[in-house]
Amino acid sequence: MKVLAVDDEPQILRILRASLAARGHEVSTAPNGETALDILAGADVDLVLLDLGLPGIGGVEVIRRLRSWSSVPVIVLSVRDAQADKVTALDVGADDYVTKPFAMDELLARMRAVLRRKGAPDDEPPVVRAADLEVDLPKRLVTKAGRPVHLTPTEFALLELLVRNPGKLLTHRWLLQKVWGDAYGEESHYLRVYVANLRKKLEEHPGSPSLILTEPGVGYRWMAAESDQEPGRAEQDGR
Amino acid sequence: MKVLAVDDEPQILRILRASLAARGHEVSTAPNGETALDILAGADVDLVLLDLGLPGIGGVEVIRRLRSWSSVPVIVLSVRDAQADKVTALDVGADDYVTKPFAMDELLARMRAVLRRKGAPDDEPPVVRAADLEVDLPKRLVTKAGRPVHLTPTEFALLELLVRNPGKLLTHRWLLQKVWGDAYGEESHYLRVYVANLRKKLEEHPGSPSLILTEPGVGYRWMAAESDQEPGRAEQDGR
């Protein structure tokens, strides 16, 4: 397990290096964002521990650039965890966060959790069904009650993100950056228009949506509400 | 079960040692903060009982330093009218408190409650279950009896803090600062409103809550009420 620890405080790096090496991990360190990105570009790294308050390019920017070519797990180490900081880091692609000062065993638990999540390759079914709707991702084909529904490229991109993350709350920023690009994190007006388009084409009653739910102030959520005719499935009871 | 008891009164230590050893615990003791930290750095300890009125570095400082590298449960022993110290200790990371003089079985009950969360240790389960309730942190999805429950952003932030710290007594100030930001440490009125909202949406009987417990004058506590198969336990009567 190769871990890259990024922090501008040498003491933190020392502690991390010692604790992780004692558990058999191979640890490399970087004192700032530039060095971190260099290392990530060159060497294999299985997990990144990243301080947010870095000199030079900040931790958020590091994640943003890193995510353009790599999906290596990133755990953020932040001093404060007021809502805003936390959400920003997760928005740009961090996998989890730990507040400093942190307990070593908590960090280790988060590391295991993040790696497990990444490791499990979710076999996403290529075709998603909900009520009388059918979304065939590979064919880029959507049918409602057997009839094909025409979607524009942008509409389909947005729908694809939603159905690939059923039940999960997707933030405005995340959706915008995935569909329109990293520079469009703030244009939440686009979302409103395109969500409205999708609902008009897909929902039974666009006025009171049951597929694309809005979570005010945060984002949207795809609810595969197919539990009506299948009462036996008590979903993934991972016990 | 290895317990470290820290107190400057030898008599208290004697009583603790005797009572805990009789229950099969392995007890070590320390008369002051420095010794306590030395022991904690060297040996495995499963739980700490810590007096606040210590000579040298005080109990609060011990917790603060300890929390920078360990999350071992800490139960504070405080004298009756040291309300302020008690709250400060919880703010910096203590798990619970017992006021001196205390009944031994109350202390033991608190120990069990605090340890219950360590009982299923390691990876924090990304999805928390309690009775017919299910909280999926990554998805930001809460379901009760299979039905999704809608929470506002603030409600969810508060719930997340609670379920991530089961059994732990969380102070008003700590919760306020985490959810609303550092400047909101005093606005405990917000907490009352939002705790009421959560109880109304999640509790079976919002009038007599069993998930979110009130600790008058101090804070709130999430009871990991997974004791379904143990109906005999009616403890939380701490009056």
Add this chain to the structure above:
DNA sequence: CGTGAGCGTCAAGATGTCGTCAAGCTCGGA
């Protein structure tokens, strides 16, 4: 027995966000 502090509850106003419609714009193909 009276009093006050802390808690739970309700409701109403303020604030910001969302849904909707429609018009202007861009760009590729006929």
Add this chain to the structure above:
DNA sequence: TCCGAGCTTGACGACATCTTGACGCTCACG
């Protein structure tokens, strides 16, 4: 050049959430 599909942008009413205040209750204390 013209046309049309799709994308952007603006305006406005509707709505959800947050905030704030008032009130009744319980409990500890004098």
